[in-house]
């Protein structure tokens with residue numbers, strides 16, 4: 001096997017920890033001596049040992065003269081764990097192959113430099129784009145200091161998220177909706193607007209055959225119109241109600257509970273300031289925010305240029321009429337100003353399409 005194949009293995013081990021290492025990145029490491037794998041490991045949970053440490057512990061003295069493949073530059077700082085760069089140097093490996101440098105300002109090339117200074121050969125950029133894509137969430141969070149925003153919507157072929165009566169059950173198939181629960185299982189938080197709560201009374205929990213973890217529920221509700229009976233106020237997952245500065249204090253107190261928090265943020269012409277909201281959510285260590293609608297919320301995230309990834313489910317059915325489309329808000333006046341999506345992928349769930357893309361940011 002060559003460098004790319006061993007790095008591919010390290011990436012596969014890392015991606016198996018999807019959604020569980022936050023607010024840390026997913027990282028995998030493989031130690032190879034004379035073409036034989038002598039150690040491998042992944043970072044399993046923030047605060048626990050890093051991938052390199054697991055792999056080098058497994059290799060033991062077989063690390064001597066070996067090559068270590070790691071999907072992220074060995075760290076060089078004392079966070080919740082000691083620096084991997086030192087561990088790598090002590091291990092006796094003679095070559096370090098890195099997929100991507102670590103943009104965390106605490107590391108940012110210093111790890112690789114320290115290893116080079118110790119006279120060890122360092123190669124970088126092997127399967128770099130795969131490594132960046134795998135940690136797209138963490139990369140956005142660590143560089144932009146806000147959660148990665150993943151917009152998910154579902155519409156009929158004629159572009160509606162509900163009938164003109166508001167009825168929306170169901171647009172997509174059971175298997176497409178199950179895929180959405182796998183997104184929720186990965187997400188740290190899920191966000192909807194009060195309109196969706198009033199229309200659908202959603203639970204917004206993760207309900208997979210194998211269980212899954214329910215994200216924090218974030219409800220944009222500027223004037224706290226949410227009824228006390230709303231299912232999202234239940235105890236099965238934490239809920240953050242986001243309202244404006246002049247919401248009724250009595251209502252705030254009546255809504256607060258063991259699992260319900262009320263977060264007041266500033267308003268931008270009558271709507272929640274999304275930059276302030278994301279800053280507050282980031283402070284709560286939320287790095288992947290799944291935005292599930294409705295149209296006004298999606299439109300305001302688009303207007304604020306805060307969408308990092310889009311998945312649109314398209315069901316091959318026609319509802320007709322003047323029902324709502326997936327994105328409202330201000331939008332753009334010219335088609336040439338439309339947000340162009342890149343790195344498009346299309347999946348099918350029964351007859352439903354799931355189109356995923358990334359807004360192309362110049």
Ligand SMILES: Nc1c(/N=C/[C@H](O)[C@H](O)[C@H](O)COP(=O)(O)O)[nH]c(=O)[nH]c1=O
Pocket residue numbers: 153154168169170171172173176177180192196200201202203204205292293313
């Ligand atoms: N109506 C449809 C969707 N509707 C999405 C709305 O957010 C809806 O309120 C929630 O999905 C309901 O959440 P919960 O199941 O109660 O946790 N989303 C979809 O992907 N397909 C559809 O057909």
Ligand SMILES: Nc1c(N[C@@H]2O[C@H](COP(=O)(O)O)[C@@H](O)[C@H]2O)[nH]c(=O)[nH]c1=O
Pocket residue numbers: 024025026027028042043046047048049050051052072073074075078079080081082084102104107142
């Ligand atoms: N998970 C991971 C790294 N994560 C890096 O270290 C930071 C977290 O440090 P700590 O708080 O000590 O866990 C994280 O933000 C990222 O920059 N580095 C690595 O060498 N290998 C790993 O497996």
Ligand SMILES: [Zn+2]
Pocket residue numbers: 050051052074075076082083084085
């Ligand atoms: Zn480390």
